[in-house]
Every structure is written in C-alpha cells, then in structure tokens.
Amino acid sequence: MSGYRDLLLHLDDVGSNADRIRVAIDLAARFGAHLTGFYSLRPAPQARHYIPTELIERHRKTVTERAAQMRQVFEAACLAAGQPCEWLQSDLPPISGMKLVGRVCDLAIVQKPSPVAAERPDAWYGEPMLPHELSLRMGRPVLVLPAVDVAVLGNRVLVAWNGSREATRAVHDALPLLANAAHILLLCVDPEDAPGDTGGTSGEIMARHLARHGAKVEVASLVSGEEPVEAILRDAMQRYGMDLLVMGAYGHARFREMVFGGVTEAILDGFEKPVLFSN
C-alpha cells in the first residue's frame, strides 16, 4: 500500500555483505526508508561432555568482535550514504530472529549464500533455509538477492501470475517497486480464471487494478504444459531483460514442495536474479 518506510537487512559473515548493503541502501534511499541491519551471534559450541569455560568465553569474545566489525562496516556505509540506520544483534538464530523483527518491517532483504559459503564448516545450521522460511512465515515480503552482485533492481519487473492467493499477496507487497518500474510484464502461467461472465481473465482484471495504483502493466498468458514453471520464468527473465521477479511463495504446502519439488524451491535454489517473495 503505502511505500516502504522500514527496510530490514540480514547480515552474516558467510556472504558478500558489501553487495547487499549497497543494494539495501539504494532501495532505502529510493523510498526514503529507515534501514535496520540484523545480525545473529553464533551460539557457543555444544558438546555432550564438559566444555571448558575459557573456550566458551573465547567464542563469545570472537563473535562479539565479529559483530562489532560487521556493525562498523554497515554503519560506515550508511553514514557515507547519509542513510538513517539502526543496528540489531541478537542471540537468536537467523530464522527466528529475522522472523521476529521482520514482522514490523515493510521489506526484508536477504541474500542467498553462495554455494561455497554454504559449505563452510561454520555455516549456520539451517541458515540456507532463511529465504524459504521468511517468505512463508514472516507475513511481510522478502527480497532474495542472488549470490552474485546485482546492478539494477526494479526497473524491468516480471510478475509471475497464476491468480492465486499467494500471487495476489506478492503483487500487492511489490506495489512500491511496481509504481516506479519502467516496464512490468504480468506473465499468467496456468491462471485460475475468473467466472466468465465479465471482465476478461484474472490477469486482465489484475492489470486494471494495478493501473489504478499507477502501475502500467503488460499482460501475457501461457500454458506451461510439460515445461517446468521455473524454466519458463527463467527464460522470460532473460528474454525480456528483466531485473526483478515478483512471485507468490509456496502456493502448495511447504511439505508438498519439499517432497515433490516445486516452483518456489526451484527458484530459491537456482536463480541468479533478485526475487520478491510473499505468502
């Protein structure tokens, strides 16, 4: 609805923080938003047997030092850009911590760990699942940045539309970005269609609605058939030179997607463009 006033950025020490800080500051400046950096302190190692106190204290010291470094990097970048910011560090693991503070933000920004970083021995247990969990349970949109650097974001937007509740959420949560985009394509893939008595397809009805919000949208429609939806979306992103994908997360149950695979997981796992997810 109203623009993004409050952005939340997840920081850790496995990814390339400089990139995501730059993207987050760009976005915050674009919307005149406040920016919060969130960092989880790693818990002390646990073992079945006795752990010497010194070990725990040393661990504690290392992680607080790392947090302080991260904070310094984040705050210096914000200061240089004149960006109002805030630092939050927490003993909660990334997923529960981000979920807790993310409920009172307008957009959470996370970055997919690079395959190398995810394999690191000190990578958080469960952290690769951060984008998945947030897009499902936070109740606010999540912008998932790829492991590679992004130059432009939100100039040419592809909206993946199937007429579902989740797609509806994603479209509306992306409105501040859509209102500023130069080109938007609403791609209807196997849409659940409207009762045929009036008004055209659900994609056309949505386009009319978005026009009232000042977003000019082009509509295209296709049936996926044999081809997996993620491949269709990837092709479309490439063909039209899009720099942001907007889509609903987990239209099917999470469990079902985990077992049978699904579009959300496929996109989260192997997509090299920024994606805004909502549920």
Added chain:
Amino acid sequence: MNASYQDILLHLTDEPRSKAKIDAALSLARRFESHLIALYTLPPPVMPYYTGEFIPTEFIQKQVDDAQAAAKACHAAFEAAAKLAGVPVEWIESEWPALDAAAVYGRAVDLVLVGQPDPDPSDAVRVTPDLAVLPHELALRAGRPILGLPYAGSLPDKLGENVLIAWNGSRESTRAVHDAMPFLLGAKQVTVYGINPDRDRGTPGADLARHLARHNVKVEVTNTVVSDIEVGEALLSAISDRGIDLLVMGAYGHSRLREMVFGGVTETILDSMTVPVLFSN
C-alpha cells in the same frame, strides 16, 4: 504511491440489508476516493428434494425470474445511490457460488466488503452454505483484507475513527496491520492491544508502535494476559469498553481445522462481532 484503497469490492446478494451495505460501501469509497465494484451473486434456485422425479419447469423458472428481478432492483438502487454519492462504480453479476466469485474478484481489489452471516435469517432457505461462511473463507482465500460488516444495528458512518489492533505478534496479525494502513492513517485513535505478549513467540507491541510511527501512525500500546480460550471475549469487552468502531485482526492464526474443532478467536469474533472487523491472513 498512494496510501489508500484504490478499489473496493462489495459483495451483494438477495437480502434485506443490501441498502445498509451499499450505504456503508459508498461512504468508504468516498472517503478513500476509491473505485467501488459491486459483485452481486445470484442465489441458485432451490431444488426441493421431496417431489420425487418431477420438478415443474415453471417452478425453477419462477425462482430464476425472481432472482433476476431482485438483482435488477438492487442494481438500480446501487446505481442511484452511487450517482447521489458521486462515486465511480462498476456492477458485476455472477451466477457463480458467492465464495468463488468473491475470491477471484477480491484478489484484484484493495479491500473486500462482506456482510457477517445472519445467524437467524428471516428466509433461511436462501442462505446457501457458502454464504454462511463467506467472510471466514474469504479471509483465508482472497489474499486481501476482508472488512466484515455486522448484521445487527446500523453501520457507523465514521467507522475507523477509533481503531483497535488485536496484536499477538504473529504472521497473520502483521498482515492485518499492514492491510489496514489506510484506516490507521485516517483514524483519530489507534490502540495496539497486545494479547499475551511473549518475546519468544511474537513481536512485541512496542516494536509495532515504532514501525507504525515510521508510517506516520501514532498508536497507544496496551497489553493483556488472558488464557487462550478467553481471547475472543477479552477482545469483545475491549471493543465495548473503549468505544471502538473498527477491529483489525489476523484471521486463523491457528489452522482452520483446529479452530473448527476447538473453537477459536476468529470464529468467536465472526459469530459475535458488534463493530466492523478487518480480517487478513
């Protein structure tokens, strides 16, 4: 970016309180400068099961004719009222089940207005099963906020001056708060009513207040601790004690099935709401 409801969908059907619903919808549409879409769902003909094999065609035809006449009358009343109010409107008539039609059209608007099901309707035959659960199901299926208008009493002209946010820090309550933003921006008073705030389970109301301040919404936070089965009653008494005219709440934080079996806040409020309620999931 306009922080307002650009378009509103009003669900109508053949029922005595259409006039009150139309008036409430027009007053909201005027306040938010929205485009108002009326979705009129034609009640399906009633098939008596006790007549054996033969049902006279005239019997069905009569019902269809009556339904169409009622729709026509309602359409005329709607257009006349809209013209008087100076609100741009659109009329959609659908033979689809109310729930399916409202879910599809509801996804492409910013607010969906539905009536709370009348628990004791004068013409019970006309209340199809999907009408009886329309707000419940829509809150789950539309992905847009649902404003439920209570069946009893007249609808307040200035609804949303004194707003209560039922806040438990969940995914659903954050959805409801953000979907209610245009109301919050226009309200005289907004109270965040924290229910069983618990740092580990939900985001505290004070954090919400800070976030809303960045949206230029000033709120007052108050917390209460009640047992899980009393949350609905606690909300209802807060509404009457504080003279609230709009409740904002997340719908079905617990699963639908669980609420159906054990009862729950959403169903309690839907059954006994005394003021308009904005639901989101």
